[in-house]
Amino acid sequence: MSNDALLVLDRVCKSFGPVQVIDEVTVEVHAGKVSVLLGENGAGKSTLIKMIAGVHSADSGRILMDGKEVQIPDTKASEALGIATIHQELNLVPSMTIAENITLGRVPRRFGIINRREMRRIAREALDQLGLNLDVNTPVGDLGLAQQQLVEIAKALSLDARVLILDEPTAALTNAEIAGLFEVVNQLKTKGVGMVFISHHLDEIAAIGDFVNVLRDGKFIATVPADTPENELVRLMVGRDIDAQFPRQTATPGEQHLLSVENLSVGALQNISLSVRPGEVVALAGLMGAGRTELIRAIAGADKYTSGTVKVAGKKLPRNDVAAATRAGLGHVPEDRKTQGLVLDASVAENIGYATMASTAKAGLVDRKGQRERAEKVAARLRIRMGNIDQPIRSLSGGNQQKAVFGRWFSAGAKVLLLDEPTRGVDVGAKVEIYELINEITSSGGCVLMASSELPEVLGMSDRVLVMSQGRIAGELATNEATQDSIMALAVSNVHREDEMGKK
Ligand SMILES: Nc1ncnc2c1ncn2[C@@H]1O[C@H](COP(=O)(O)OP(=O)(O)OP(=O)(O)O)[C@@H](O)[C@H]1O
Ligand SMILES: [Mg+2]
Known part of the structure; x- marks a missing residue:
């Protein structure tokens, strides 16, 4: 020393x-x-x-x-x-x-x-x-x-x-x-x-x-x-090599739209329409404040929107109703897990089980034993590091808390995953594990809408990229033709136009 x-x-x-x-x-x-x-x-x-x-x-x-x-x-x-x-x-x-x-x-x-x-x-x-x-x-x-x-x-x-x-x-x-x-x-x-x-x-x-x-x-x-x-x-x-940082396996997309959003408006979001087919991962790129989180939250039922419709498998969802969205097969991994995704003093098992608490209840009673067993399985699959499944989620490391939010939707069998910065604070090895879960969702007929500020992740894991700018979708790119530069060009497109107008 x-x-x-x-x-x-x-x-x-x-x-x-x-x-x-x-x-x-x-x-x-x-x-x-x-x-x-x-x-x-x-x-x-x-x-x-x-x-x-x-x-x-x-x-x-x-x-x-x-x-x-x-x-x-x-x-x-x-x-x-x-x-x-x-x-x-x-x-x-x-x-x-x-x-x-x-x-x-x-x-x-x-x-x-x-x-x-x-x-x-x-x-x-x-x-x-x-x-x-x-x-x-x-x-x-x-x-x-x-x-x-x-x-x-x-x-x-x-x-x-x-x-x-x-x-x-x-x-x-x-x-x-x-x-x-x-x-x-x-x-x-x-x-x-x-x-x-x-x-x-x-x-x-x-x-x-x-x-x-x-x-x-x-x-x-x-x-x-x-x-x-x-x-x-x-x-x-x-302690080992990681060969594929982005192991995306593309699935052949289905015909029907699994998620469709029509003319959705709320706050700064103006008339957003988009659709995602089974098997697809669609990325939402854009600068901070472009409206990605607002859009995801509105679709997830977490916030109320003023006009427009959200449909899952052709069925219209009620506005601002997380429980209905969950029943329809929607899962939401929010941007800020600490305040929006987790109940910090509840156990790992309870946190993983929230989305299935109602659907697995027997005669109106929460099936605690079943919840625990299912949570154990998911935690093992995601390699969540913890002492045991009953410890408060607060005591898990940050990245492992994030895996638990993922685990909740995985165990609920969500068909449409709405991800907001899904790998924030997640280490390189665990990132690959989360990406493999995304593959699994899409290969079994589900779909993913993922807001991400990490352009390598956008390019490595999506099939299409929707670029948002100032509350609008500024453009769409096929991921295999997109580059970091082409995404950024769209992300700042409106911003520049307004700057120029302001100067005149
Ligand atoms: N108060 C606590 N009670 C019980 N276990 C704890 C507590 N605080 C941390 N741990 C455990 O200690 C281990 C190390 O956690 P720590 O938060 O230091 O990890 P980290 O390296 O910072 O991870 P991350 O990159 O996810 O932030 C984890 O297994 C965690 O569950
Ligand atoms: Mg830490």
């Missing part, structure tokens, strides 16, 4: 009940460097950084700062040591404003009275660092996921930390926002801040990292330079 490390986790261990999730891991953080933490879903990355953040305490091992052992029993102690953490799952209070959230726990006071003006100034300064043009008086709950993520980042930046931990900060961000964040990270490097960075986007590692610590199953595997080739990183991470 070198002596010049800013922070060292020295042979730390952590168990939850009988399950050891961190096993004698040693990791160093150096001033002015970004150390990447890499590992599959459930490898222990978040658990490890929570020991530095004061959320979990280590069962054994030491934490050293500037070479001296420190105790970090709670988050306050962590902050007092100059450690700021951006957690994977957001920690903002939705009902409070941006300014209140950013200054939470250190509200400026003047003569004992909350100094709101100072509070807003601190928040404004933090947002400016990221070039964020948001009103600091906005309640955080009114923001989209990406903006909330950026506020969380701004909050950490405003703490002037010596150590900054970023747990999947880029998962919900656009390329432009990621570039902005990386600029800030580079500035912090020159100021000597030591950083830990976690991401499932392998291409970000060389762009921002200095070295990579690989974890597998809670064990330390290796430290390698950040410019290590991606396939080598994958091998270290999953």
Whole structure:
């Protein structure tokens, strides 16, 4: 171990009940460097950084700062040591404003009275660092996921930390926002801040990292330079090669439309019509704010639309009725699993079982035993990593929670899957498993409508691409003829036209 490390986790261990999730891991953080933490879903990355953040305490091992052992029993102690953490799952209070959230726990006071003006100034300064043009008086709950993520980042930046931990900060961000964040990270490097960075986007590692610590199953595997080739990183991470990143098997599409949407309008969405045939995967591409999530939610029955119709297998669905949509064979994997997809305190089995609770009930009673058994099977098929099926879903790693949302529709035998950023936060190996589930749905006569910001995923897994721009479908491309450039050209098409009109 070198002596010049800013922070060292020295042979730390952590168990939850009988399950050891961190096993004698040693990791160093150096001033002015970004150390990447890499590992599959459930490898222990978040658990490890929570020991530095004061959320979990280590069962054994030491934490050293500037070479001296420190105790970090709670988050306050962590902050007092100059450690700021951006957690994977957001920690903002939705009902409070941006300014209140950013200054939470250190509200400026003047003569004992909350100094709101100072509070807003601190928040404004933090947002400016990221070039964020948001009103600091906005309640955080009114923001989209990406903006909330950026506020969380701004909050950490405003703490002037010596150590900054970023747990999947880029998962919900656009390329432009990621570039902005990386600029800030580079500035912090020159100021000597030591950083830990976690991401499932392998291409970000060389762009921002200095070295990579690989974890597998809670064990330390290796430290390698950040410019290590991606396939080598994958091998270290999953312990095997992954040959096909996008294993799409095209199915011959059926004749009848399985999903059809006619002239649907709601909010900024204007007269959307589309149809998907059995066996097809149709991707919805577009920029953030193009209306993909609104469209998916309206079709799924999660939101009310003002006009138009949605049909499954020719049968019209009532508006804004999730239960009816579920009965008709529709399944929805939402953008934000934490607030929309899961009941966090319920067990894995219950979360997987929600969509089939009514249809499998016997004499009006929930078939708990059957639910559990079916959930066990699905969890095994999806290789959901957990201690057991009765543990609260909250305690699963982020990527494994996402698999569980998938598992719900899989066990319900959904015919039409509506996916909104289905592999966000999912590791490379588990992504392939999710793609194989998509293949299975389409080869058995189902269909998929998938909103995705990951263009390689759009190109690798769909048959057709509908590109949305400003609430409309700007164009359609056959995937085998599409490129990232042709998709992007359509995605910005309306935007440019309006810009030009604005200039005249
Ligand atoms: N509070 C808890 N109680 C029980 N088990 C837990 C708890 N927190 C984490 N675990 C388990 O510890 C293991 C590691 O989880 P962790 O969240 O650290 O993974 P991760 O590497 O961050 O994964 P991801 O990439 O999906 O975010 C998982 O198997 C998880 O289920
Ligand atoms: Mg994690």
